[in-house]
Structures are given as structure tokens and as C-alpha cells.
Amino acid sequence: MFRYPDGHVARMLTIAGSDSGGGAGIQADLKTAHQFDVYGMSVLTAVTAQNTVGVQAVHPLPVDIVRAQLKSIQDDLGFDAVKTGMLGDRASILAIAAEMEGVTCPVVVDPVMVAKGGEALLAPEDVAAVIERMLPVAFVATPNAPEAERLTGIPIRSLEDAARAAEALHRRGARYAVVKGGHLEGLGDLAVDVVYDGASFTYFAAPRVPSRKTHGTGCTFSSAIAAALARGAGALEAIAAAKSYIARAIASAADWDVGRGHGPTDHSVSPVWLMRAQPGRMYVFDGRQFVETAPPL
């Protein structure tokens, strides 16, 4: 486990839903924390019956038990970074937002709305609560392109659109807004994520793997950012480490036979650390290392 100079072990909390299939949600988050040598803890917001083919049932947990889990962790263990994913019902969203307003460590908000198969994981009428209450507490927000469209109202068809949406998310309170490129046509064969920090656009890219094994990529990416932040990494370093981790996790599972549908990624890979990432640049991860280039826009 990663330890700080004072001896304390780096700790990450995930507040998210359970994926019985083990590829997304809490399960992906804890596997990722472990792979970053960070101690992982969880607050469950909902239980899903889910596999690689689809989501068969969703059961949000009562807000009292959501609050109680968080209190148990706060009263005893503490944490160095938080990641939020699927948030459950409106009462839980409001309770979690209120708690996050009082947290001093970095919070990564992954505004999960729909699963790969199209099933809703957030009620459409609760999107406003995520915009109004969760974006302002986000040190890093990590929507995919369709989620960023819903959060900003900006149609996203290109990298330029993604950059404009990242700006809008920053205006709505996210200190670092990351619009992920998994659902977007990137640059050539690259999957490009754009980051806006209020001053500069920074781009992280990796070759797009022609694979259906992308269940839980968003969960894995956002928890990797939180795990890196829990170790004291800066925001851009954390996003870079997460990009290398998810790129390797997708590539490594491409020939797996786990499930018949959108299979999970391989959480057993290791991240590559990019120290001193410069805002305003583009970094392409080639599977082994980052190559710095001029920004595409």
C-alpha cells in the first residue's frame, strides 16, 4: 500500500452502485483502488442485478443506510479522496451532495446516467440535482460525451464540441472538467479525452482498441483518478495515470471470454505515471509511455 511520509496509508472512498457482474460500479472501483496500492472503502447507493448483456434489476438503497455507511467510515477510517458514481434516488443524491460539500479532500464526480446497454441508472428528473449539487463539489468531473450533453445542453459530435462542453462544466463548478472520448469519433484511431481547468485545455489520448470489452470503463477511469489523487498526485498526473490504466485494462481484456456481451476490462494491469504533465499540451499513451505533442485544437 502507498504510504505518506507520516506513515498513513492512502485511502479512497467510492460512493456508487453494485454491479453483480463485477465489471463496473463498486466492484470496479475497489479493484482499481487496490491496483493503485490504495486502501478502498465503499458506500453502496443501489444494488443492480447486472451482467455483460444488460441490467436486469435496480434497487436503490434507502437514504438512511446510505448516510449510515458514510458515517461509519467518517467516524473511524477517514479517506484521502472520494469518487462518486451511480447515486441512487433523489434523496440519496441530496444527502451525498450535502456531505461532499463538507469534505476537504478531492472529490471525483462520475455522473453515471445510463449503462452500456442503454438502461437508465439515474432517473431523468434527477439530472438537475446532479448539475446543481454535484458539479460544484467536483474537483474532477468525468462525464462521457452523452452525459456531458445532458449536463450542458451542448450537442457533442466532435472534439471541438467536447472542449466547449468541458468549459461549460467548469463554469458549473467542476474544477477540472474531463469530457471522455470513448463515445466520440476522436482523432484518427485515438480515443481522446479533453480536460479544461479554467485556463487551458489538456488532451489525453490512447489508440482506440476495437473491442466490445468496455463494460465499466467509465467507473474504472474515474476511480483510477480518485486513487491517484488519494496518493497525493496532482489533477493532471492523476488523469494521465487513469488514462494509461484504462487503456491497458481494455487492451488486456480484448480476448477475454468473460460473459457473452460487453465484457469487463482487466483490472490487474498497472498504471504508468506521467510526472509534471503540462496544461495546454496533448499526451498520447502508446501502451508503454506517454508521448507529448502539440494540442490538436
Ligand SMILES: Nc1ncnc2c1ncn2[C@@H]1O[C@H](COP(=O)(O)OP(=O)(O)OP(=O)(O)O)[C@@H](O)[C@H]1O
Ligand atoms: N475502445 C476503446 N479503446 C481505448 N480507450 C477507450 C475505448 N473506449 C473508451 N476508452 C477510454 O476509456 C475511458 C472511459 O471512456 P468512456 O467514454 O467509454 O466512458 P463511459 O462511457 O463513462 O464508460 P461506460 O460506458 O463504462 O459508462 C476514456 O478514457 C476513454 O477515452
Ligand SMILES: Cc1ncc(COP(=O)(O)O)c(N)n1
Ligand atoms: C452499478 C453501475 N454503475 C455504473 C455503471 C456504468 O458502467 P457501464 O456504462 O460500463 O455499464 C454500471 N453499469 N453499473
